Amino acid sequence: MENMTNVIEMRHIVKDFNGFKANNDINLTLKKGEILALLGENGAGKSTLMSILSGLIQPTSGTIKVRGKKVNIKNPTVAKDLGIGMVHQHFMLMESFTVLENIILGHETTKGPKLDFKKAEKQIMALSERYNLNIDPQKKISEITVAQQQRVEILKVLYRGADIMIFDEPTAVLTPQEITEFIQILRGLAKEGKSIILITHKLEEIERAADRVTVIRAGQSVGTFNVANVDNNRLAELMVGRHVNMKLNKPVAKIGKTMLQVENLQVKNKQNVAVIKGMSFNLHAGEILGVAGIDGN
Structure with missing residues (x-):
């Protein structure tokens, strides 16, 4: 990773839902070309923080900088224009439409009043090859596997020009073999200069995929570490706030x-x-x- 500048800086982020602070003074930085894992238990505030970054909800207080400039991400369109894209855990795809139709839906390349399918397909094929996604644009969503559907969601985000990508628990729907392939895809994206946030609570996955990890517990950031310098026992303790016995005696x-x-x-x-x-x-x-x-x- 050559250029280690911050592409995202979130400072003192608070999100208050009627007295409940889902995010309570969280700090997070994302560097160019890195994979940052965002680790925490269910309900720790990971998804809330990423919903703020992707423009789905507004923070109560705090500041966000994208590529060094202070921004107000008031809706998902602003996030998209800033090059931020989110791959959700539950895919938003139309089963009866083709891969191509799903990707260009809402982001059409027009040629006069007509849709320019040929141009769009060329762009999608180029992206698919560049990032080793191996997707056939003419296949219907109903004909492809869940892992391939996830790749369609990745293509959708890339097609819309994202270079900051957020993945929400992406391996929950994948087999072990598909997880290995997915991690290779992530690494390929980072190598091409994409900056990635990986929301997860799987420690082994962090070890395999991430460069750094930010741990959040009960709405607060409790530390950021280089993955190479921190072991799973320490991460588990930080995540839950007490000693965790990693050995199971049955x-x-x-x-x-x-x-x-x-x-x-x-x-x-x-x-x-x-x-x-x-x-x-x-x-x-x-x-x-x-x-x-x-x-x-």
Whole structure:
């Protein structure tokens, strides 16, 4: 990372919701070309802070500078014009539209009164190749995987000219293999000079993806660290405010007789698509059976 200038400076940010301070004197800086993790428990104030930065809500007090200039981000259009884009946890895509249509929706390239689809498609293909997103613009959203849908959201933000990108819990919907690919995409974006804020509460992810980490707890910033110099135990303690035992000691389960048996379960949804295809499992007395999977599986 050559140029280490701050592209974002948030100073003494307070957001008061009728007496509840969701953000209570938070400071955050983002440098050009870096990946900054924003770490905190659910309800710590991470999303509120990023909603302020992306123009969705206004701070009660505090100042924001973008590339050294003091700004008032009074709505998402101002954020977009400042080159700030947010990839939300829940995608905002029209299932029946193509990738191309979803990306240019609300940001059309016109040729006289007509939409210039060819020009838009060329730009989108160029972005997809440059950042290794591997997306086919002609596919319908309903035909692509959740991981690919996330890449469409990334393309949407890039197409609108963002060079400061906020990702809200982006790996919640991804498989382990997809997470590895996603982290490579993040690294590629940073290498090309994009500045990235990654909202997360996954410690392992911070270790793998981020350069620095800002920890917030109960609406306050409790420290910013170089990821290389801080371990997961310390981050966990800062996040929750007490010592965290990272080792799990489980007693051996006393497993009894089979209480529930499921064999070759098939389930179709209202659209007559098979959502469960031949699932089998047994549940015994005295055990806890975990069902693991990704959203939508």
